[in-house]
Amino acid sequence: MKVLVAVKRVVDYNVKVRVKSDNSGVDIANVKMSMNPFDEIAIEEAVRLKEKGVATEVIAVSCGVTQCQETLRTAMAIGADRAILVETAAELQPLAVAKLLKALIDKEQPGLVILGKQAIDDDCNQTGQMLAALADLPQATFASKLEAADGKLKVTREVDGGLETILVSLPAIVTADLRLNEPRYVTLPNIMKAKKKQLDVFKPEDLGVNVAAGIKTVKVSEPPKRSAGIKVPDVATLVAKLKTEAKVI
């Protein structure tokens, strides 16, 4: 079966972003961009399914500006067979991305779609669930383990109290959590091979999708600042401060 994996180009997880002084957004000019960490885990899982003989082809998809092609080349270096970019400079919210992905799954008919559980820029955690709704497919979110069994997928999910296991029929939408796997390092030979793999570019109009959003960002502000703390020399001082100054014990 084909496995489709959606990947997003985001500000690298090591970067501490700053809010622009005009509160119009976050300053990402000249900031390092990378594949969303959860999406790396999603690609890795798809590639492992192919190595196990469960998947026949892994297709990486991204939606956004033309530089997303770099992210797709990374996905192909990890092991995706080909890639699709839906190119647009418009602000894309999860519902719009879900609609674009729905159009692509109608075209490609994958047996499984894997996404990262959330993007570390907008922290929405919505796209996979929305895609499942639009496609009327079952969803297995926050997956920490996947086991294919008789045309179904047994998924262990990380939930608030621990773990739960569900069974979903295929095709299904899975969102990857942190511990689903540890992505492989991308090797130079694979980076070179990825440059030659097929990468198709579409526009939202080609897929018949209107990406207009119902939610707009009015402003972006700095979070409340904490006042500076102090260093205490020993445990006795710490306990005294917590009792008499902070009054929390």
Place this chain on the structure above:
Amino acid sequence: MTILVIAEHDNATIKGATLNTVTAALQCGSDVHVLVAGANAAAAAAAAAQIAGVAKVLHADAEGLAHGLAENVTALILSVAKNYSHILFPATASGKNIAPRLAAKLDVGQISDITKVDSPDTFERPIYAGNAIATVQSSDAIKIITVRGTGFDAAAASGGSAAVETLAAVAASDKASFLGSEIAKNDRPELTAAKVIVAGGRALGSAEKFTELLTPLADKLGAAIGASRAAVDAGYAPNDWQIGQTGKIVAPQLYIAAGISGAIQHLAGMKDSKVIVAINKDPEAPIFSVADYGLEADLFAAVPELTAAL
């Protein structure tokens, strides 16, 4: 405007996160209903009816709702969605799983993890691991929202006397089924509601040391125990103890971080704590930048010393 809150519950009782969500709902409008969807959940529905400020409780009971499968709960909510201007979920694993599916079925956007209600159509939410706060405005006909518990006080669990109405369940999906769960049970407070949290990082070195050093301290303080991602990945603590950008978000009165370096992603989960104590032998550890009290010391000596001194 009528707001529907989707209750988080265990069929017998209402979970605390629901109370914070009711507060957020009351800030959107005064007519607030609560939906309790479960199996043999009459007790939870009765408890929901007592929440201060709640006007009506809808109770749906079916085998397919027993484990909160997104496909089934979404279908149920769709049967009443047109009556509401807002549908609010606590930003728990369950709320985050279901809310977006519901929103897409209604062809509207979804607003995740709100920390403030500015007006019935404008909300604040953290982005970039809480390093920025976005104020967003929705023009969708119905607002589907998940609510960050630490952003709102809990509504009183008693004082209300709402009517409980039975809501017919809808057919369960044949595409998904629940197989089992491993949910830990302990007497500690829930992390997201605890007043005091003791959290450990990878420096604890092993699952045995993690438990050995932190449990007595947590016992003395009546605290919940949390962990950094590194500690969970290394197997020192279970996944549901993870505090951070994609784990639990906490804001206790007192947060003690032992052997946690303070990566951006960890801070995202705890930097709204009232008082933060950091114990770390690395003076450059980023955790000290948010700590009110920083103790530069070896945690293997300092934590037992602290436990003894309390």
